[in-house]
Amino acid sequence: MKRELQGHYVPITTPGEQAQAFVPAPLPPDPPIEWGPALRGKFDQALLALGRLDSVSTLLPDTGLFIYMYVRKEAVLSSMIEGTQSSLSDLLLFELDEEPGVPLDDVQQVSNYVAALDHGLKRLAEGFPISLRLFREIHEILLSMGRGSHHTPGDFRRSQNWIGGSRPGNAVFVPPPPDQVLDCMGALERFLHDEPEATPVLLKAALAHVQFETIHPFLDGNGRLGRLLITLLLCEQNVLRMPMLYLSLYFKTHRQYYYDLLNTVRLTGDWGAWLDFFAEAIIVTATQAVDTAQQLVALSAADRDKIQQLGRAAASTLTVHNALMGHPITTAGSLVENTGLTPATVNKCLKRLTSLGIVHELTAQKRNRVYSYAGYIAIMNQGTELPV
Template sequence: MSESTGAASPRDWAPHVAEARPWRQRTPQGPKADRELREIVVRRPPRITSLDFPVDRPLRVTMNNALANLAQLDQTHGRKLGALDQLLLRTESVSSSKIENIEASFADYERALHGMRANASARSMAASTQALAGVIADAGECGQVRLEAMLRAHYLLFRHHPTMHEKAGHLRTVQNWIGGSDYSPRGALFVPPPPDTVPGYLEDLFAYANRDDVPVLVQAAVMHAQFESIHPFTDGNGRIGRTLIHAVLRRRRATRYLSVPIASGLVARRDRYFDALGEYREGRARPLVGLMTHATLIASHESRRTATRLHEVTVEWEDLLGGPVPGSAEYRLARLLVSEPILTVDLAAQRTGYSGVQLKLAMERLEAAGVLTRSGRRVRERTWSAQAILDELQDLTVRIETVSRSA
C-alpha cells in the first residue's frame, strides 16, 4: 500500500479554514517585525464527530492485517508475559519523546523511572511513561477516552517541570503556534485555533473518539491528528497526542494487555509523519492513516520477536544459575529483572519480599553469573542492571526504525 502524500490526492473532507485574527504581542521582546505584528492567520479544523473516512480495499486489507498481528501478540504474549507490557510501554515513551528531540539512554531512563539521579531528558521520558500508562488504563477501565484522563496525563508529564509546572494539567488560555519566531506567530508553520475555541473542539474530539462505528486505526489516527491541530496545551501536545492513539486502541479492545511502540515507527519516518499531519490539515487523512497502520503492523511483528527473546533470556539465566528453586530470592530476582532491568536494593526488596542477607547473597550470585552488572560507587546511588534486557529494548527500537525506513 502506498503512503504517498502527494498534493494531487483527493480530499477526504473539508480542509482547515484560515481565519484572520488581531494580534498584539504581550511582551516587548524579539525582533521589530514581531513587535509590530498586528494580524495573524489561524487554522480552524472542521468538526469531526460525525465525519466518516472512506476506506478503500487495499487500505482495509492492510489495517486488518495490522490489527490481526496486534491481537495475536496481545493474546499470545500479553496474557502470559506481563513484563512485556512494561517494556513495550517504556519503548513507546522513549520513541515518542525522541520525536520531540528528547533523548536519553535506556539506562538513564530506567534510573529516572525509579527516582534515581538522571538527566532532565530521562526524567521527562519517565514522566511521559506515567502519562501514557494512565491514559491507557483509564480507557480500558472506563470504556471511554476521557478529557479528565488527558488532563491528568498532562499533569503527570509536567508537574515537576521547572517552567511548566503551573500549567500542568490545564488547557491553554493563550494563542500558540508551531515553528517560526519564538516571540510571535510570524512565519509560523501552523497556527492552531484560538484558545477560546479549544473546549468546544475537545468536546467534538472526544465524541468522535468514543464512536464504535469507525475503523479503529482510522479512529486512532484521526483523533491524534485532530488533537495536534487543536494543540490544546502550551507544551507537550505531541507526546499527549500520541498517548491518545493507545487510548483508542485500548477502548476499542484492539489491545487488552499490551501497548506496542507505534512511535518507534513514526520517529523513523519523522519527516513523513509531520508531512502527513500537514496533509490532514488540508483535508487528506489517508497519508496519516496509512502511516499509522504500517507503524502498528511493524511494531507488532518486532514486539513478537522481543517476546521470544525475553523467554530465551530467562531460560539462559536459569541455566547460568543452575536452576534456581521457584520462590527463592534468586528465582524472584531473575523474574523481576525482565520487567525491571535496573534495580536498587530497596526496589528489589520491595518487589521480591526478600531483604537482608538473603537478598544480598542472591544479588551477588546473579552478579557472579553475569546476569546482573553493578554500577555506582556510593551505596545510595548503587544500581544493578540486567544488560541483556536493556540491549533487547534498544534492539527493538532499532529493528522497528530500520524496517519502517525500508518499508
C-alpha cells in the same frame, strides 16, 4: 476523489502583524474516505498484527513485568521526539533514586509520562470514558513537575500557540485561536463517542490523532498526549487487553514524513496517504513488540537454565532473577525489599548472577552498588539509540 482544505482559516492579530490560524472541520471527513483495495488490505493487515500482539501476552511468564518496562521504553521514545535526552537506564536510575546521567528535567519529563499513562489506563479500567476531562487529567500529570510545569497543566490553552518558526506570522502551522479550542475539542469528543456515526476503532484512532494534533489544545505536551490517545483508544475498545502498542519509535524514525503527512491532510484532504502510513506504523510496531516479547521470553528461559545448574542455591537465585525481570536496574537493598530474602542471601545471589554473566555491576563502589540485568536492558533498548 478530489478533496479540499479540511477546515478554514481565521485571521488572528499578533503584535505587529496578522496571521492565519487553522480551524479543522469536524470528524468524520466529508465526503467519506474512499476505501480502495490497497488501503482496505493494509488496514486488514494492521488488525491481524494487533491480534497477534494481543495474543502474545499468553507467551509471557509475567505480562505485568513486560508492560512495566515497555511503558517506560515508550515514555523515553515519546519524550525523545520532544527533545529530551533521557535513556531507559536514566529513567530506571531516577526511579531508583540514583543520579541519572542527564539533566534532571529531562528524566523528570519521562517519569511524568509514565505516571500520566498509568493514570489514563487506570481510569479506563474503572469504566471512565476517553473524554475532555480525561485529557485534562492526563495532561495535568504529564506536566506536573519539571519542564513544562508553568504551561498551565490540565487546562486548555487561553493563548495562541504555533508550530515551527519564531511567531505565528512565520510559523509552519498555526492551530485554532484559543476561543475556538473548546468547540473543536467538544466536536472531537463527540466523534470519539461515535457521534454522529459509529467509526471502526482503528480508523477512529488514525483520524482522532490528526485532529488532536491539529487542534493542539494545550500550551505544551500535545505531541505526547496525541500519541497516548492512540493506545488509550485501542485499550478502551478492547482491541488490546494490555497497553502493548506504542507508535513513538515509528513516528520518530519517520518524523519528517509524519509531519508532512499531517500538514498534507489539513491542506489537501489526502487522508489516504496518512491512513496508509498509520496502518504501516501499526503493522511494523506490533510486529516489533511481538519480537521483543519473544526475545525476552527466550532470554529469561536461557538464564533460568543457567541458574538451575547452581544446585541448592538455585531457588533463591531464581527469586532474585525474577525480581530483576521487573526492575532490571536495581540495588541489593531494593532486591531485599522486593524478594523478602535477607541481605546476605541477596548479595550471594548477585555474585552468582554476575559470575554467570547475567548481571553486571554499574558502579565500582563498596556500598550502594547498582546492578543491571544487561541482556534485558539491551533488548528493551532496541530502537532508543536512533538519532533523535
